Amino acid sequence: MELEKEDIQGLMVRGHGNLTSARFLLYNCTDPKGSCDFLKEITPLITHAEEKPEEEAIHIAFTYEGLAFLNLPAPVLNSFCREFKEGMSAEQRNSVLGDIGDNDPENWTWGNDSIHFLLMVYAKDQAQLDKSMLRIKEQTDRCGIKLIHTLPTGLLQHQKEHFGFRDDISRPVIRELLKEAPPETATTFPAGEFIMGYKNLYDEYAPAPFVPQELDKKEFLPYHPDYPERKDLGKNGSYLIFRQMHQNVHAFWKYMKEQTDEKAAAIKLASKMVGRWPDGSPLSLCPMQPDSALSESNDFGFWDDDQAGLKCPMGAHIRRTNPRDHLVTEKSKIDSTEMAAKHQMLRKGRPYGPPITPALDPNDIMDASEDEQERGLHFICMVTDIRRQFEFVQNNWVSFHKFGGLENDADPIIGNHYNNGKFNTDEFSVPNYPIRKKYKNLPNFTLIKGGAYFFFPGIKALQYIASHD
Amino acid sequence: MSTIHRGLTVTVTIDEDKLSNVNALLFQFRNDLKTNRDQFEKSLPGTFFISWLTLPSQIYNETERLPARIILMTSYVGDKQEHLNELVDFLAPQLNQVFGESHEFPDNYKGKADMLNFLNKKSVANTFYSGFKFLTTSDVAKEKELKSAVWEHAQQLNATNDASQLSPSYIKRQIEDFVANNPALNWAVEEIPFARQNKIQMLLPLVLLGLVMATSIICIVLCFFIDALFVKIMAWVFPLFVIIMGGLLLLLRQNEKNPHMASEELSDEEIRKIVALETHPVLNEMTVIAPLKKGWVRRAFLFVSLKLVNFLTYFTYIPTVHTARWLQLDKGKRLVFIANFDNLSEAYAHDFVDSEKRTKNMAVIFSHAFGFPATRWLIHKQYNHRSKYMKGVRAHQKITQFWYCQNQYESVENLKRNRAFREGLFKEMDDEAIKKWLLTI
Numbered sequence: 001m002e003l004e005k006e007d008i009q010g011l012m013v014r015g016h017g018n019l020t021s022a023r024f025l026l027y028n029c030t031d032p033k034g035s036c037d038f039l040k041e042i043t044p045l046i047t048h049a050e051e052k053p054e055e056e057a058i059h060i061a062f063t064y065e066g067l068a069f070l071n072l073p074a075p076v077l078n079s080f081c082r083e084f085k086e087g088m089s090a091e092q093r094n095s096v097l098g099d100i101g102d103n104d105p106e107n108w109t110w111g112n113d114s115i116h117f118l119l120m121v122y123a124k125d126q127a128q129l130d131k132s133m134l135r136i137k138e139q140t141d142r143c144g145i146k147l148i149h150t151l152p153t154g155l156l157q158h159q160k161e162h163f164g165f166r167d168d169i170s171r172p173v174i175r176e177l178l179k180e181a182p183p184e185t186a187t188t189f190p191a192g193e194f195i196m197g198y199k200n201l202y203d204e205y206a207p208a209p210f211v212p213q214e215l216d217k218k219e220f221l222p223y224h225p226d227y228p229e230r231k232d233l234g235k236n237g238s239y240l241i242f243r244q245m246h247q248n249v250h251a252f253w254k255y256m257k258e259q260t261d262e263k264a265a266a267i268k269l270a271s272k273m274v275g276r277w278p279d280g281s282p283l284s285l286c287p288m289q290p291d292s293a294l295s296e297s298n299d300f301g302f303w304d305d306d307q308a309g310l311k312c313p314m315g316a317h318i319r320r321t322n323p324r325d326h327l328v329t330e331k332s333k334i335d336s337t338e339m340a341a342k343h344q345m346l347r348k349g350r351p352y353g354p355p356i357t358p359a360l361d362p363n364d365i366m367d368a369s370e371d372e373q374e375r376g377l378h379f380i381c382m383v384t385d386i387r388r389q390f391e392f393v394q395n396n397w398v399s400f401h402k403f404g405g406l407e408n409d410a411d412p413i414i415g416n417h418y419n420n421g422k423f424n425t426d427e428f429s430v431p432n433y434p435i436r437k438k439y440k441n442l443p444n445f446t447l448i449k450g451g452a453y454f455f456f457p458g459i460k461a462l463q464y465i466a467s468h469d
Numbered sequence: 470m471s472t473i474h475r476g477l478t479v480t481v482t483i484d485e486d487k488l489s490n491v492n493a494l495l496f497q498f499r500n501d502l503k504t505n506r507d508q509f510e511k512s513l514p515g516t517f518f519i520s521w522l523t524l525p526s527q528i529y530n531e532t533e534r535l536p537a538r539i540i541l542m543t544s545y546v547g548d549k550q551e552h553l554n555e556l557v558d559f560l561a562p563q564l565n566q567v568f569g570e571s572h573e574f575p576d577n578y579k580g581k582a583d584m585l586n587f588l589n590k591k592s593v594a595n596t597f598y599s600g601f602k603f604l605t606t607s608d609v610a611k612e613k614e615l616k617s618a619v620w621e622h623a624q625q626l627n628a629t630n631d632a633s634q635l636s637p638s639y640i641k642r643q644i645e646d647f648v649a650n651n652p653a654l655n656w657a658v659e660e661i662p663f664a665r666q667n668k669i670q671m672l673l674p675l676v677l678l679g680l681v682m683a684t685s686i687i688c689i690v691l692c693f694f695i696d697a698l699f700v701k702i703m704a705w706v707f708p709l710f711v712i713i714m715g716g717l718l719l720l721l722r723q724n725e726k727n728p729h730m731a732s733e734e735l736s737d738e739e740i741r742k743i744v745a746l747e748t749h750p751v752l753n754e755m756t757v758i759a760p761l762k763k764g765w766v767r768r769a770f771l772f773v774s775l776k777l778v779n780f781l782t783y784f785t786y787i788p789t790v791h792t793a794r795w796l797q798l799d800k801g802k803r804l805v806f807i808a809n810f811d812n813l814s815e816a817y818a819h820d821f822v823d824s825e826k827r828t829k830n831m832a833v834i835f836s837h838a839f840g841f842p843a844t845r846w847l848i849h850k851q852y853n854h855r856s857k858y859m860k861g862v863r864a865h866q867k868i869t870q871f872w873y874c875q876n877q878y879e880s881v882e883n884l885k886r887n888r889a890f891r892e893g894l895f896k897e898m899d900d901e902a903i904k905k906w907l908l909t910i
């Protein structure tokens with residue numbers, strides 16, 4: 001099935017890497033009518049997937065609260081999934097996401113308050129961004145829309161994140177986006193894993209919100225292929241997960257230095273935690289030292305020659321968030337691959353805050369003195385099933401300290417590390433000959449500052465939202 | 470004697486209007502458990518899990534109301550009568566209070582003997598699975614301590630210059646010497662008790678079944694040469710088995726053509742009530758109870774399937790599950806399933822639907838339950854989707870008012886790895902095997 005690219009927001013298919021300046025804006029509506037007017041005005045400006053923007057790109061996404069404020073009819077609101085309706089900061093979600101203790105939504109700077117929608121503004125440079133922001137401000141002010149939070153972003157050198165590791169290397173490939181049929185062995189994913197309205201890995205249409213046909217009076221929406229009485233509000237849309245994660249860069253490298261006796265060993269330990277060397281080369285392919293020729297390599301697995309985790313530990317961030325072809329609980333490579341494939345996400349995050357050193361070389365970062373700067377990652381991902389994809393990974397693989405037969409190990413990079421006397425999640429275990437090494441008392445290297453679940457609609461769905469009666 | 474894990478299921482009917490009383494009692498016990506867990510652990514040394522719940526009435530075949538019930542399900546190790554004694558000695562007042570609400574409870578209840586009698590009489594057969602076979606409750610803590618003491622001790626090996634050059638057999642010997650010479654750990658020098666008996670006991674029914682079938686096949690041939698009654702009777706066993714199974718399958722296929730009926734989805738509110746009880750950081754429980762789809766063949770097929778699965782539990786593997794059971798109630802019209810598993814139900818249920826193969830295995834049992842996806846020839850999916858499986862599970866998931874788990878800290882993989890370490894101690898191995906074994910530490 002061909003993708004309807006002109007109806008899909010462009011962020012689904014590209015990260016706008018050429019648009020280096022970006023800002024994420026969180027808004028509240030004060031009047032449904034004014035807000036709908038704003039949406040009608042902004043809809044033609046939303047960047048779709050057929051465009052390759054050189055100057056500016058704009059995307060929009062709504063919280064459940066926002067859609068309810070816009071008075072979407074009850075059956076439509078009800079048709080969204082429970083996780084979205086409850087919202088990321090709801091009590092029921094806290095234990096699933098590990099948002100307890102330091103990460104409790106009570107301590108967040110946003111996301112625990114009312115947010116109606118998110119605008120993502122990307123521009124080729126700061127001047128263009130300022131121009132776009134001015135225009136948007138004029139429009140929102142006129143329509144009675146209040147800017148609640150502005151989240152700046154800043155791309156870092158060499159595609160790095162703040163700890164000094166190359167990021168954004170591994171991305172699931174959407175089959176329908178390939179110009180030629182992929183080779184048999186290539187790992188690709190059906191669009192329905194990330195874009196609603198298409199078949200997913202279960203050969204089903206991804207679960208999606210709908211509008212009873214009689215409520216789509218202006219006929220904006222296509223019919224749902226499985227339910228002839230429903231209009232498909234989800235078509236060409238997705239759920240967008242947003243988590244603002246503060247990174248404690250100083251604490252991260254301080255820990256590595258304390259546990260080792262030289263810089264190279266500290267970098268090796270940090271790399272064991274990530275699963276890649278700072279330049280991006282995967283430990284699975286070059287376990288002893290980085291190999292810059294492999295810095296973009298993503299063609300590797302764990303089943304054939306690293307089941308024990310002697311190269312890339314079971315608890316490493318990339319092995320937990322994507323176990324690829326090896327899950328300890330599975331009996332075969334095929335089963336592991338099948339299971340892991342069901343829990344993928346399209347990551348679209350951007351770092352924010354100034355880098356601790358410009359080039360983010362760990363050797364320099366370790367020497368840098370602590371500062372008070374706020375920096376981190378706006379983790380963003382797109383999925384069609386919040387629970388099966390994002391929450392499953394966050395809960396079962398990232399937070400669960402028993403993942404992969406481990407004992408007290410949450411994800412070393414992004415896990416919520418605690419020790420309450422009865423349960424502890426603050427260890428990192430590295431298989432080793434003769435005896436496994438265990439690093440203890442890991443502090444939290446990241447901290448959740450805010451977050452929300454958004455609906456990232458297709459263009460027609462946006463028209464429906466803006467113009468429904 | 471053995472250390473095989475088994476499941477006890479005791480159930481009685483109850484008037485619907487008494488459910489709220491019993492629920493309140495069971496929730497009260499759940500609350501009490503927060504303060505008297507130590508006593509539970511001390512007084513129930515053979516018990517791994519207890520799920521105790523009420524089940525409201527359910528509708529079978531659109532018209533027939535199946536009664537409300539109280540169900541007590543325990544996972545224990547060893548002998549059933551010993552387990553019942555242990556339960557009654559410690560929980561008699563609670564058992565009396567709860568089961569006393571049922572008109573099936575003896576009016577003239579006098580004490581322990583009556584309670585034992587009652588529990589025996591009301592217990593029903595179940596197909597039981599354990600993911601950490603043959604461990605006793607005390608093994609759980611002991612094997613964990615053993616491994617962690619060895620790890621602490623072995624740190625000095627890591628610190629040795631050129632640790633990677635030390636030979637595997639040298640390291641193994643160091644570890645074994647440490648265990649043998651440490652009075653707190655040298656219990657591990659002994660072989661694991663009942664290891665062989667356990668295996669034999671679990672496999673015996675399967676071996677006997679195989680023998681009967683093999684004998685039957687031989688007798689079919691012998692029939693041509695020997696005119697003996699025994700040979701003739703035996704010659705019928707295997708063909709009869711095949712004919713009955715084939716016939717049931719054909720009838721099932723007919724039944725599968727009935728239009729699929731979806732069960733009513735659980736409201737978000739109900740789901741929230743269920744997941745609110747899943748608060749344990751390591752393992753949780755799930756109870757799913759559904760009426761079957763209509764037609765006697767569903768009941769019969771499920772009955773036979775559960776019996777056959779029973780023969781195979783030694784070889785069955787369900788990831789992340791500590792113990793699970795399946796059984797039929799109310800003349801086979803209800804399917805009961807409970808599992809004690811690692812982490813949360815959402816993650817656990819995914820272990821089934823994510824794998825094509827496992828969805829088929831699960832269909833052997835769950836496809837008979839109302840609201841679960843329609844199948845063709847038992848395991849092939851029909852017109853409705855795999856996500857419906859998750860919905861089926863949630864639609865029939867029940868609140869377990871009282872839940873006790875003896876082991877709070879170890880995942881099933883932890884338990885298995887601790888056991889693998891103990892099994893390897895003092896065992897002859899080549900260097901490659903030793904290297905693998907060292908990774909269990």
Ligand code: HEM
Nearest residue numbers: 161165166167168169170245318321322377379394414446
């Ligand atoms: C500040 C927070 C985070 C940092 C510093 C971070 C860092 C990294 C790095 C350095 C990589 C390797 C680059 C690559 O393979 O593309 C990576 C990969 C990945 N991360 Fe994160 N990450 C963070 C948060 C998260 C979160 C919240 C999730 C989801 C729950 C996540 C999921 C992933 C996934 C799925 C991969 C790709 C794994 C693979 O396919 O091999 N990350 N991350």
